[in-house]
Amino acid sequence: GENVEQHxxxxxxxxxxxxxxxxxxxxxxxxxxxxxxxxxxxxxxxIIDIRSNVGEKKDQRIAVTLNKTAKHFSLHITETQPxxxxxxxxxxxxxxxxxxxxxxxxxxxxxxxx
Amino acid sequence: xxxxxxxxxxxxxxxxxxxxxxCDPISGHTALYWYRQSLGQGLxxxxxxxxxxxxxxxxxxxxxxxxxxxxxxxxTLTIQRTQQxxxxxxxxxxxxxxxxxxxxxxxxxxxxxxxxxx
Numbered sequence: 001g002e003n004v005e006q007h008x009x010x011x012x013x014x015x016x017x018x019x020x021x022x023x024x025x026x027x028x029x030x031x032x033x034x035x036x037x038x039x040x041x042x043x044x045x046x047i048i049d050i051r052s053n054v055g056e057k058k059d060q061r062i063a064v065t066l067n068k069t070a071k072h073f074s075l076h077i078t079e080t081q082p083x084x085x086x087x088x089x090x091x092x093x094x095x096x097x098x099x100x101x102x103x104x105x106x107x108x109x110x111x112x113x114x
Numbered sequence: 115x116x117x118x119x120x121x122x123x124x125x126x127x128x129x130x131x132x133x134x135x136x137c138d139p140i141s142g143h144t145a146l147y148w149y150r151q152s153l154g155q156g157l158x159x160x161x162x163x164x165x166x167x168x169x170x171x172x173x174x175x176x177x178x179x180x181x182x183x184x185x186x187x188x189x190t191l192t193i194q195r196t197q198q199x200x201x202x203x204x205x206x207x208x209x210x211x212x213x214x215x216x217x218x219x220x221x222x223x224x225x226x227x228x229x230x231x232x
Contacts, residue, residue, distance in 0.1 A: 032219060034219070043205055044157070044223050049220075101170060
């Protein structure tokens with residue numbers, strides 16, 4: 001089955017710097033890659049996603065890139081702000097995410113220092 | 115409802131007892147998921163319901179775990195004869211489901227039920 005590895009487990013940056021979180025997946029049939037943000041005491045919330053027919057997607061300060069050949073995808077946050085501090089999870093799915101389960105990475109705790 | 119509601123938010127139980135965790139998904143969402151979040155272990159898939167189809171139980175860790183979804187809405191996750199290693203946050207999520215619906219694959223999570231087994 002699918003296995004998703006996520007690095008780093010913790011990341012500390014200064015406000016205004018960029019943050020990058022990387023994930024690799026094992027199943028070449030995976031075609032949907034969302035990123036979720038979990039704030040303390042809350043459930044994870046989708047922030048951005050990408051499908052396998054797209055190499056990059058941007059939404060304001062966040063972007064996701066996908067390298068299908070290498071089977072890895074990354075989350076990029078620019079101009080980080082204290083409110084970006086949270087745990088971020090990557091995930092992969094072989095059925096477009098609409099049917100069946102998502103396999104999540106173990107999460108990255110991002111701390112943005114003011 | 116406006117979001118996914120889970121109860122109880124916190125549950126402390128003694129080893130060997132049975133527990134039930136409840137999830138009220140967003141109205142109209144046909145897909146419902148249960149995940150377990152242990153410290154440092156990310157989100158572990160447990161079970162998935164889609165409409166009237168047979169649930170995908172491939173993530174349930176043992177036969178002590180079971181889940182039902184009544185009337186295509188509310189779901190209950192039951193853990194029998196709880197063990198200390200069952201201590202975790204149990205997250206429920208729902209989505210529109212279906213292969214072609216817009217936003218079908220966006221999971222909306224509840225805040226979770228924190229289970230502590232003494």
